[in-house]
Amino acid sequence: MLGLERQSAAAAHWTELQYQVALRTDESGSGRLVLVVDQDAEGMIPSEQKGTTELLAFLVAHYLGPEWELENIVVASSVRRKGLGARLVDELLARARKAGSEAVFLEVRESNQAARMLYEKLGFEAAGRRKRYYVNPQEDAILYRCGFQASLRDGL
Numbered sequence: 462m463l464g465l466e467r468q469s470a471a472a473a474h475w476t477e478l479q480y481q482v483a484l485r486t487d488e489s490g491s492g493r494l495v496l497v498v499d500q501d502a503e504g505m506i507p508s509e510q511k512g513t514t515e516l517l518a519f520l521v522a523h524y525l526g527p528e529w530e531l532e533n534i535v536v537a538s539s540v541r542r543k544g545l546g547a548r549l550v551d552e553l554l555a556r557a558r559k560a561g562s563e564a565v566f567l568e569v570r571e572s573n574q575a576a577r578m579l580y581e582k583l584g585f586e587a588a589g590r591r592k593r594y595y596v597n598p599q600e601d602a603i604l605y606r607c608g609f610q611a612s613l614r615d616g617l
């Protein structure tokens with residue numbers, strides 16, 4: 462995951478320790494969802510079952526009660542625009558909805574058009590701006606939210 466993320470300037474950059482913490486299981490009701498796509502995966506597979514083949518894409522999300530946050534998503538540059546990013550975000554939304562989440566949030570650099578188009582296509586709406594949120598280079602973050610209607614969320 463670290464290797465893939467390091468190839469992508471637009472991704473959120475984490476330390477190895479942060480990835481180790483993200484992959485730890487947590488019994489407290491908060492925790493993280495990690496989805497990965499590797500070379501021979503026909504579908505998305507839980508990270509703990511992945512083999513040793515090359516990782517093509519991953520997504521990390523944090524949940525705390527009814528609020529979920531998409532923290533990072535990276536697709537290898539060689540396989541972009543083939544629907545992997547959309548599949549990962551769709552899977553996150555499906556799992557968050559099933560878990561009774563009210564909404565999924567995320568922040569993205571204002572200039573990151575590829576990611577913003579992906580999120581908007583999948584139903585996220587711009588919900589705010591964080592001034593000078595990013596450094597190197599300094600840039601505003603756009604906050605996105607994808608809310609679930611209670612009737613849809615609860616399958617009524």
Ligand SMILES: CC(C)(COP(=O)(O)OP(=O)(O)OC[C@H]1O[C@@H](n2cnc3c(N)ncnc32)[C@H](O)[C@@H]1OP(=O)(O)O)[C@@H](O)C(=O)NCCC(=O)NCCS
Binds near residue numbers: 536569
């Ligand atoms: C953003 C990212 C995850 C998209 O992944 P992807 O697998 O290429 O996206 P998909 O093929 O699923 O694209 C789904 C839709 O998103 C939009 N989209 C994706 N890339 C786009 C681009 N370069 N320009 C415009 N729209 C784009 C399109 O609407 C696309 O649908 P279409 O191909 O039918 O037009 C990928 O570009 C990436 O890893 N970027 C670097 C890391 C990053 O910026 N992460 C986000 C941090 S917040």
